[in-house]
Amino acid sequence: MDFKGSETVAGPRSEDALPETATAAVKVVVVGGFGVGKTTLVGSVSEIRPLTTEETMTQAGVGVDDTVGVERKTSTTVAMDFGRISLNEELVLYLFGTPGQQRFWFLWNGLFDGALGAVVLIDTRRLEVSFDVIGRLEERGVPFLVAVNSFPDAPGYPLDELRAALDLPGSVPIVACDARDRASSRDVLISLMRYLHSLAATREVS
């Protein structure tokens, strides 16, 4: 049996290794349609080159009794890019960029269940793809904010108009960002955390 290459599997470069003191990890999910800039945003704040984890829609083991009939093309591979930020010696934040279609969300166990919250990244040229995403996050009780990625040729609407167009509740923050810019992308995450903090503080008081 050929396990060619398995002896040379790389793993992280030494500078990408986490310190021994890293004991806890949290995650934030960046949701958005194709081409909206999820990977750009993840990459601009990540301390490592964004990595990709894949999952096959056809689970391994399905149909193995009939391998001769298995068509490779029928098992769809879905990729999810992610990055990492070491927040301090112990705490690590992972950022996952995931497609908006809910059928992908179930491929990764607990993608949203264990997440602190989500960033819905939108492109004003294609607002319609955001409606479903926002509705599904609300259904699942995932706290989120909306970040408007500023594309040079995209119409620039005032955020209030976008809030109305997206039918966003007044409590959900909406911010503008440039996903290519590290500080701007970081500020999106800080805005999300401040929102989560206000939710948690309300919860702790009541």
Next chain:
Amino acid sequence: MREGDQEWDEGSPERLYVITGGRSASTADSSLDLVTLIVARSGPTAGMQPEAASILRMCHSPLSVAEVSAYLELPMSVVTVLVDDLLASGKMRSRAPVAAAQLPDTALIEAVIHGLQRL
């Protein structure tokens, strides 16, 4: 032409089936999350399955299960089975992810904000 004469497809269901020993790669029963940090407690031993040995080698310092999946170029569902085995046999230990049961507490969020502000 027999199927076995074809080039071995790295991502084929057949290969993944072989790696997991034919077990269902459902992640539902696993406690492993994408961001569970795992660390090797010992090095690979002779005769160990190559993928399992690779995991032990790359986890000499902590790494998330998602990173292992990325570096091995294997689906999370397959990596989960392998890592669960390594945990059960005591060759690895895991560091439980911070459980954000409903909403995380304010202290955790403040730590995240402080970390982000230093970027």
